[in-house]
Amino acid sequence: MLPLRNAFSIFIFVTLVPFTQQVLNEQNEKLQWIMGKWRSEFFRKELIIDEAPVAKSANVQFLNFSARAWSHSTKDHFHDEWGYLTVDPAGNATLMTTGNNGFTTYEVGQVSPNKLVLTLKDIGRISFSRDLPVEDLRRTFIRHDDRYMEQVIEMRTATHPKVGYLEHTRVVYTRLN
Structure with missing residues (x-):
C-alpha cells in the first residue's frame, strides 16, 4: 500500500434552519x-392546505394549496393543482392555482364559518391543451364536521351550459391529520 500524499480534508458544516x-x-x-x-379514497383525490412561510418581499401570508386526482379503477394519474390561498382584510379569499393540465386560475370569494365559495376571475391555458375551454368556474368547500369536508366544482365550458354552471365534481374528503 502506497502512502497517502498531499492528503487534505474537507469539512462541511451544515446549518439546518427549522421550519417553524x-x-x-x-x-x-x-x-x-x-x-x-x-383524502377521498372513493374518488381518488387528495387535498393539502397548509401554512406557507411569509414572503418578506410581499409581506402577505398565504396558505399552500395542492390537489391531486387519479383514477379510481386504473390508478392512472389525472391532474395536479398547486397554488396559494389567502384572505384579505376585507374578508375576500383569493385562490391562485396552476395545474399540469395546462390551466392557471385566479378565483375570489367570501369565507364564512366552515364554507368557502370561490368564483373564477381569470383563467389562462396553454394553446395545445386538449381540455375543453373553461369559461366560468365556481368552487365550493363545505366542512361538515371535524372529519369530513366536501368540495363541489361547477363550471361552464365553451359548449355547455350556455348560462349558469354544470356540476363537474362533488367530492367528500376525510381529514387525515
Whole structure:
C-alpha cells in the first residue's frame, strides 16, 4: 500500500434552519377549518392546505394549496393543482392555482364559518391543451364536521351550459391529520 500524499480534508458544516409554524394572521384564521390533509379514497383525490412561510418581499401570508386526482379503477394519474390561498382584510379569499393540465386560475370569494365559495376571475391555458375551454368556474368547500369536508366544482365550458354552471365534481374528503 502506497502512502497517502498531499492528503487534505474537507469539512462541511451544515446549518439546518427549522421550519417553524407561522401563526395565522387574523384574516387567514378564517381558513383554519380548511387546513390539513384531506383524502377521498372513493374518488381518488387528495387535498393539502397548509401554512406557507411569509414572503418578506410581499409581506402577505398565504396558505399552500395542492390537489391531486387519479383514477379510481386504473390508478392512472389525472391532474395536479398547486397554488396559494389567502384572505384579505376585507374578508375576500383569493385562490391562485396552476395545474399540469395546462390551466392557471385566479378565483375570489367570501369565507364564512366552515364554507368557502370561490368564483373564477381569470383563467389562462396553454394553446395545445386538449381540455375543453373553461369559461366560468365556481368552487365550493363545505366542512361538515371535524372529519369530513366536501368540495363541489361547477363550471361552464365553451359548449355547455350556455348560462349558469354544470356540476363537474362533488367530492367528500376525510381529514387525515
